[in-house]
Amino acid sequence: MRLATALLTASLLLPLRPAQAQLAGHGGPVRAIAVSSDGKTVLSGSFDTAAIRWSLATESAEQVLRFHSGAVNAAAFLGDGRMATAGADGQIAIWTAGGLQPDQVLEGHTGPIVGLVVSPDTSKLASASWDHTVRISSLSDGGTRVLQGHSQSVNGVAFAPDGKSLVSVGYDLTVRIWPLAGGSPEIVVMPAPLNAVAISPDGEIVTGAADGKLRMMTADGKENGEVMAGARPIVALAISQDGALLATGAIDGTVAIVDRKARSVMRTLAGLGAPVWSVAFLPDGATLLTGGADGKIRRWNALTGAAIGSNVLGTPADPLAAYVGDHGAEMFRACVACHTLSENEVQRAGPTLAGLFGRKIASLPGYRFTDALKAMDIVWTPETVSKLFEIGPNAYTPGTKMPEQRIGSAEDRRALTDFLARATSK
Structure with a gap:
C-alpha cells in the first residue's frame, strides 16, 4: 500500500x-x-x-x-x-x-x-x-x-x-x-x-x-x-x-x-x-x-509556541448562540463547521441548510454535488434526515462527501429534526 x-x-x-x-x-x-x-x-x-x-x-x-x-x-x-x-x-x-x-x-x-x-x-x-x-x-x-x-x-x-x-x-x-x-x-x-x-x-x-x-x-x-x-x-x-x-x-x-x-x-x-x-x-x-x-x-x-487569535471558528459569533439550552441545537453543533442555517451567512464547505425540508437532494443551485447524489430521488423531510443519521451517510447516500456519523438515539434524532424545522425555515 x-x-x-x-x-x-x-x-x-x-x-x-x-x-x-x-x-x-x-x-x-x-x-x-x-x-x-x-x-x-x-x-x-x-x-x-x-x-x-x-x-x-x-x-x-x-x-x-x-x-x-x-x-x-x-x-x-x-x-x-x-x-x-x-x-x-x-x-x-x-x-x-x-x-x-x-x-x-x-x-x-x-x-x-x-x-x-x-x-x-x-x-x-x-x-x-x-x-x-x-x-x-x-x-x-x-x-x-x-x-x-x-x-x-x-x-x-x-x-x-x-x-x-x-x-x-x-x-x-x-x-x-x-x-x-x-x-x-x-x-x-x-x-x-x-x-x-x-x-x-x-x-x-x-x-x-x-x-x-x-x-x-x-x-x-x-x-x-x-x-x-x-x-x-x-x-x-x-x-x-x-x-x-x-x-x-x-x-x-x-x-x-x-x-x-x-x-x-x-x-x-x-x-x-x-x-x-x-x-x-x-x-x-x-x-x-x-x-x-x-x-x-x-x-x-512559532517562536514561543503560543496559539494566536481568538477561539472564533470561522464566523464572528457562535451561530447557535440564540439556541442555548436547545437539545436539538446541541445535536447540530457538530454540523456547524460545514453547514449554515441561513443564506445570509458566509457559505462553508457544505451546502447551506436554509429551506432544507421539501428540497430534493443535490438540487441546491451553486453547489457542486457528486453525480451519485444527483441521481438519487430523496427529498429531505424530518423522516429522511432521521434515516440519514440512523444508518449513516455512506449507507443512505452512497457517494456523499459527508463525513460518516450516526445518531443512535431516536430521541436525539427527533430533537435534531425538530430543530432543523425551526432553524432552516425561510
Whole structure:
C-alpha cells in the first residue's frame, strides 16, 4: 500500500482533540495552505473538494471555491493576485478573487496532483503528481513542459531561488534536481520515501521523509546535515521567508519547529491530536499556520509556541448562540463547521441548510454535488434526515462527501429534526 493511502486511512481513525482553532469551515482534512505575499489572505484546500479564501484579519471565509471533483491537495497564490488550486482530479484551476468559476483550467496530469509551486519570477507554475511526473506550465501562454523520470508518486516540488532549477521528491526515494535550461537531472537516492521538499533563500534543499527526518543538501545535491523532527512520517514541510525556521507536520499530529542553521528542533507544538497535513509561514517568519485532519486551520507563534487569535471558528459569533439550552441545537453543533442555517451567512464547505425540508437532494443551485447524489430521488423531510443519521451517510447516500456519523438515539434524532424545522425555515 502506498504511504499516502496509508496516511489518509490513519487520519480517519485517529481521535480528534481540537485546540485553539482559528479558521473552521472545511468538512474534511485541510490538505493545503497558501499565504498571500502581504500575509493578509490564506487559501486552503481540503479533502472535502473545496478551497476556501480566508481573511486573517477577520478570521472568516471570504470565498468558497468549488470546481474540483476530488480532494483539493494543493494551493498557491500567483504573482498577479490570482490563485491556483489542484487536486485528486488531476486538474489545476486558476481563479480570480470573487470569481464563481475558474478563469482557466490546466489539464494533462493523469493522476492526483499533490503539490503546486510558483517560480520566483511568477511566470511559471510547477505541479507534482502521483502520475510520476512534474509539469511546468507557463502562466502567460499556457505552454507545458513535462519532466519524467520518477518511478513512483511525486509528492513535492520546489523552485530554486534563482529560478534556474527545479527540485522534485517522491515515494521512489529520489531527489531530482532538474536544470531548467535543459539536460538530465541530478538524482540523489535517499534512505526513505520523501513526502515534501522546501528550498531556503540560500539555495539549501530540505526534504521531509517517511522516517521522520529532515535531510539537508546543497543546491547541487550533496548531503549537508539532517534533523530528526519526530518519530512518525513527515507529511508537510514549510520554510520561513528568511530561511531561518522550518516547520514540519506529522501523521501523529506533531508539529516541529526547527532552527535550520543550528540543525535542531526548537520546540514541538502539542495538542493537535490528529494528523497535520499542511503547514505554512506568514511573511513575518514568526507566525505559523497548520491544517489538521479535523478540518481546522490554527495560527501559532512559532517562536514561543503560543496559539494566536481568538477561539472564533470561522464566523464572528457562535451561530447557535440564540439556541442555548436547545437539545436539538446541541445535536447540530457538530454540523456547524460545514453547514449554515441561513443564506445570509458566509457559505462553508457544505451546502447551506436554509429551506432544507421539501428540497430534493443535490438540487441546491451553486453547489457542486457528486453525480451519485444527483441521481438519487430523496427529498429531505424530518423522516429522511432521521434515516440519514440512523444508518449513516455512506449507507443512505452512497457517494456523499459527508463525513460518516450516526445518531443512535431516536430521541436525539427527533430533537435534531425538530430543530432543523425551526432553524432552516425561510
